[in-house]
Amino acid sequence: MSRIITIGREFGSGGRELARYLAEILGYAYYDREIISEIAKRTSLSEKYIQNVAEHKPVIPFPIHTGRTFWAVIPDYGQNVQQEQHAIIREMAAKSDCVIVGRGADYILRDEKPYRIFVYSDSEDKMRRCRENLSDDYAKGAEMTDKELARRIEQINASRAEYYEFYTGQKWGDKSNYDLCINTSACHDLKKIAQAVASMF
Amino acid sequence: MSRIITIGREFGSGGRELARYLAEILGYAYYDREIISEIAKRTSLSEKYIQNVAEHKPVIPFPIHTGRTFWAVIPDYGQNVQQEQHAIIREMAAKSDCVIVGRGADYILRDEKPYRIFVYSDSEDKMRRCRENLSDDYAKGAEMTDKELARRIEQINASRAEYYEFYTGQKWGDKSNYDLCINTSACHDLKKIAQAVASMF
Numbered sequence: 001m002s003r004i005i006t007i008g009r010e011f012g013s014g015g016r017e018l019a020r021y022l023a024e025i026l027g028y029a030y031y032d033r034e035i036i037s038e039i040a041k042r043t044s045l046s047e048k049y050i051q052n053v054a055e056h057k058p059v060i061p062f063p064i065h066t067g068r069t070f071w072a073v074i075p076d077y078g079q080n081v082q083q084e085q086h087a088i089i090r091e092m093a094a095k096s097d098c099v100i101v102g103r104g105a106d107y108i109l110r111d112e113k114p115y116r117i118f119v120y121s122d123s124e125d126k127m128r129r130c131r132e133n134l135s136d137d138y139a140k141g142a143e144m145t146d147k148e149l150a151r152r153i154e155q156i157n158a159s160r161a162e163y164y165e166f167y168t169g170q171k172w173g174d175k176s177n178y179d180l181c182i183n184t185s186a187c188h189d190l191k192k193i194a195q196a197v198a199s200m201f
Numbered sequence: 202m203s204r205i206i207t208i209g210r211e212f213g214s215g216g217r218e219l220a221r222y223l224a225e226i227l228g229y230a231y232y233d234r235e236i237i238s239e240i241a242k243r244t245s246l247s248e249k250y251i252q253n254v255a256e257h258k259p260v261i262p263f264p265i266h267t268g269r270t271f272w273a274v275i276p277d278y279g280q281n282v283q284q285e286q287h288a289i290i291r292e293m294a295a296k297s298d299c300v301i302v303g304r305g306a307d308y309i310l311r312d313e314k315p316y317r318i319f320v321y322s323d324s325e326d327k328m329r330r331c332r333e334n335l336s337d338d339y340a341k342g343a344e345m346t347d348k349e350l351a352r353r354i355e356q357i358n359a360s361r362a363e364y365y366e367f368y369t370g371q372k373w374g375d376k377s378n379y380d381l382c383i384n385t386s387a388c389h390d391l392k393k394i395a396q397a398v399a400s401m402f
Contacts, residue, residue: 181376
C-alpha cells in the first residue's frame with residue numbers, strides 16, 4: 001500500500017511550499033494543480049473553469065428544505081467535476097507514495113489512513129508571504145492595500161473552510177481531523193520543517 | 202536568552218513521555234513535577250496539597266456578580282501557590298534551555314516566545330496508554346471498567362482545560378495558541394517524534 005501524506009493549509013501559510021519540499025525530500029509524487037490538469041485532460045473543459053468548480057462548494061439556487069433532493073438543484077457539471085476529482089485522487093494515491101495538497105484528500109482517502117497535516121500561520125505572516133509571492137494567481141498583493149489583502153486572504157480561507165466542510169462534514173483546520181498541525185510563524189524555514197516531518201517516515 | 206519549549210498535553214496522549222525524550226535529546230532541563238517539589242520546599246506545604254491547588258482552578262464559594270472583588274472569595278493559599286508557581290516557572294526558564302510540561306507555561310512565558318507544543322490523541326489510544334501506564338497517580342486503570350476509565354480521562358482533561366482557560370483566557374488545545382500540535386495516534390513511536398521535533402532546534 002502506498003504511503004500517503006495529505007496537506008491542508010491556510011492560504012498564505014506556506015503549506016504548498018512545505019508540501020513540495022516534503023515530497024522532494026521523501027522522493028514521493030506531488031499532486032496539487034496536477035489534479036486540475038488531469039481533470040481538464042479527461043473532460044476537455046478548461047483548467048480555469050475546472051479550478052473554479054473543483055475548489056468551491058456548489059451554489060445552491062434555492063434552499064434544500066423545499067422537499068426536492070439535494071443534488072437535483074446543483075448543476076450537473078459541478079457534480080461531475082467533483083466525482084472526477086475524487087476518482088483521480090484515488091488513482092494517484094494508489095499508484096505510488098505521494099503528497100497531496102488540499103481538495104479534502106484527507107477525507108476522500110480516509111480508508112487508506114493517510115498522514116494528515118494542516119499548515120497555518122499568524123495573519124501578519126500570511127500577509128508577508130502573499131506580498132513576497134506575487135506570482136500566485138490569487139494574491140496580486142502589490143496592488144492591494146494591507147486592509148484589502150487581509151480581507152482577500154480571509155475570503156480565500158473562508159472559501160476553503162466552506163468547501164471542506166461541505167464535502168467532508170468536518171471542520172476545516174480542527175486539530176482532531178489531523179495528525180500534525182504546523183504553525184509556520186514559529187519557524188520560517190519551511191525546508192527545515194519538511195526535513196523534520198520527513199524524518200518520521 | 203534560553204530556548205524554551207512548553208508542552209501542553211491531553212491526559213493519556215503520551216505528552217509527558219514525549220517531553221522527557223525531547224529534553225533528553227536536546228540536553229535541555231526538564232520541568233514537570235519538579236515545579237511542585239520546588240513550591241513545597243519554599244512553602245513547606247505538602248506536595249500532594251500543592252499539586253491539588255496548583256493544578257486546578259480555584260473553587261469560588263459564591264458567584265462573582267455579588268459585587269465583591271474576585272480574589273476576595275478565593276482562599277489566600279490558592280493565590281499564593283499560583284504566584285509561587287509562576288515565579289518558579291519564570292526562574293527556571295531564565296536559568297537554561299528547558300522543556301516545561303503543562304501549567305500554562307506557554308502563557309506565563311509568552312514574552313520569552315517559547316516554542317509551544319500541544320500533544321493529543323484519539324480516545325482509544327488514551328485508554329490504552331492509561332492501561333499500560335499504571336504507575337501513574339491518576340490512572341489506576343486496572344481496577345476500572347472501560348467506561349469508568351474513559352469517564353476519568355475525560356474528567357482530567359476537562360479539569361486541565363478549565364485550569365488553562367481560567368488562568369490564560371485562552372482555549373486549551375486550540376491550535377492558534379500553539380506552534381505544533383501532535384496527534385500521537387498517528388505515530389506511536391514517541392522517541393521518533395521527539396527526534397523529529399528536536400531536529401528543528
